[in-house]
Amino acid sequence: MSPGKPLILFDPHPRTEAMVFTGDVAEELAREARLVTHFGARAPDDLVESVLGEVAIIVGQTAMPKERLERAPNLKAIVNVKANWEPNIDYAEAQRRGIHVLSAAPAMAPAVAEYCLCQAIALARGLPAADRRFREGGEQYGIAGNGAAYSLFDAPVGLIGYGNLGRTLVPLLRPFTRRISVHDPWLSDRFLETQNVRPVGLDAVLSESRFLFILAGVTSENEGFLDEAKLALIPGDASVVLASRAEVVAFDGFVDMASKGRFRAAIDVFPQEPVADGDPMRRAGNILFSAHLAGGLEASYARIRDMMLDDVKLILRGLPPQRLQRAEPSQAAMARSR
Template sequence: MKILFTAEHDNNLDKLKELGDVIISGWALGDPKLTEDELIELAKDCDIIITSYDDITEKVIVACEQLKLIACTRATPVNVDCKAATKRNIPVIYTPGRNSDATAELTIAHMLCVARNIPQAYMALKNGEYTDANRADLSGDGVQKDAIWDVTSDSPYEVFKGFELHGKTLGIIGYGSIGRRVGRIARGFGMALAIYDPFLSAVDVNEPGVKIVSLDELLCHSDFVTLHLKVSESTIGFLNQERIGMMKESAFLINTSRAAVLDEEAVIEALRENRIKGAGFDVYAHEPIHADHPYIKELNNVTITPHIAGATVEVLTNHTNMIIDDINRFLKNEPMLHQYN
């Protein structure tokens, strides 16, 4: 058994190497994505290709005559020509849910950051604001040491005063693997959940504090709105100007899924005009995000991260274990758990 491995990993490939001769190349070594010709040269006599981001095109699939299985360590194998693989009776396996916990946690982190102005407060201190160069005791004689720094209108206590998650309503658009995890964490903060997902029934969320609602109701009444949608013809531009306009002025918008499901220009205008309170984003219409983007240069009511929702060590371990488990099933002629085609 010969395996080409170009996927992200956690440096623990012993179980994979037990399956056969493993060629490690490309992204797995920290190198750029491989070209079609490079892939063909490396995999021309391989039985299995395991990749994260390389484009496994029809040309690659046809040229690699020994190929029997393609594994993609992503929630959707968008970089694999599944039709071409199916034509050659080659199964394509993938790793749905591998980064669900990581993405859910970053979603909650954005909610906390934008509601409590954490990045803004951090940067103010790093820039020397609200600090004392003379190391003076701000609490004064006879005053307990944990007193707030000041109570003037321009003090950090006032400037960065935010909102609690407790008692608020979180509107979750898309209640799949990630949306459910976000909801579970949010419930721990004491939030009520409003769910919009046309593929769910009331039985699926039959618990106190969780309610399936119409999209209009969710947008009109939620204090936080978070998107967890896959990109499809029906979801591109899903949250458009009209729907953003339905949100409360006090509401916060979070998107850690895909930028395509959101009208970015409409969000920028809503933030500029304070038609929503704030937002937190991990994804953008153009990536890497432009250096002069309004989120960076202009708006101070938005928190941003550089598409890192799935960037945890645990995600790498998860998808490696999932792939190895399914490869073992494949070798034993057992049904695979995560076959895409």
């Protein structure tokens, strides 16, 4: 290590070395900085404390309360490669000190948006059930097998949440429909109108959407805000995709309503992961399950590495980051992502 170079701490758990610190990343960063790395678990306190006086950039989810920030005079940025905001950073103090707090969330959005689109179409066309009937020898051909199928073309679509994921999903929906409504209380109606979507209230987006995408992040203020009374507003037989945070819905009620045929559902996220082997949810019908697969592709991690490298090099040159998402302190402090 060259003493004159700035120091970068890699503490990316639960991201692995293969996800965020491949050989090319290590080689490129080593030209710019000294590297201290820890994989397999969160870095122990003694390791973090040993580098606080020198560290320029932390890549990972390291706890950085005010007391630690005060002991890190050279810190320029914290890069969360888990792609969320964790409540273990004093975001306001970091902003006050001019420390960039960044998330790799934009890197995950393309894969998750693609998942949302394909699951919505699979639900509406009844493809999981068609596959099952074929394997059991009970298939029906052509129109006879499409009695319950419907199309995304020109259908009313609703999004709950219009962050990185919503803004990536909408262009994928445009070739199918222009009837796109959005509910996001953190955004103004005028801003949403500039995005060529229709701003609506929560009840409207729930009751008017044939296709509904639940994309909101979970915060201290919205946990469980989609309770059973709100879920009851969803039109009968609508297709609903839950692909962001399970904690925003009354999850047991959501599963129960979908399994009874109130609406069709695709679920990729759960309140507790992994789901227990004996969980009765595994026997629920009318739901298309996947195991938190939406964003976890190698292409997503390649984007994380690329965006991280770009912004780290800019920051080390004294320039502002351009590609990762910046924390807004009041909103990031409310986040309750696991």
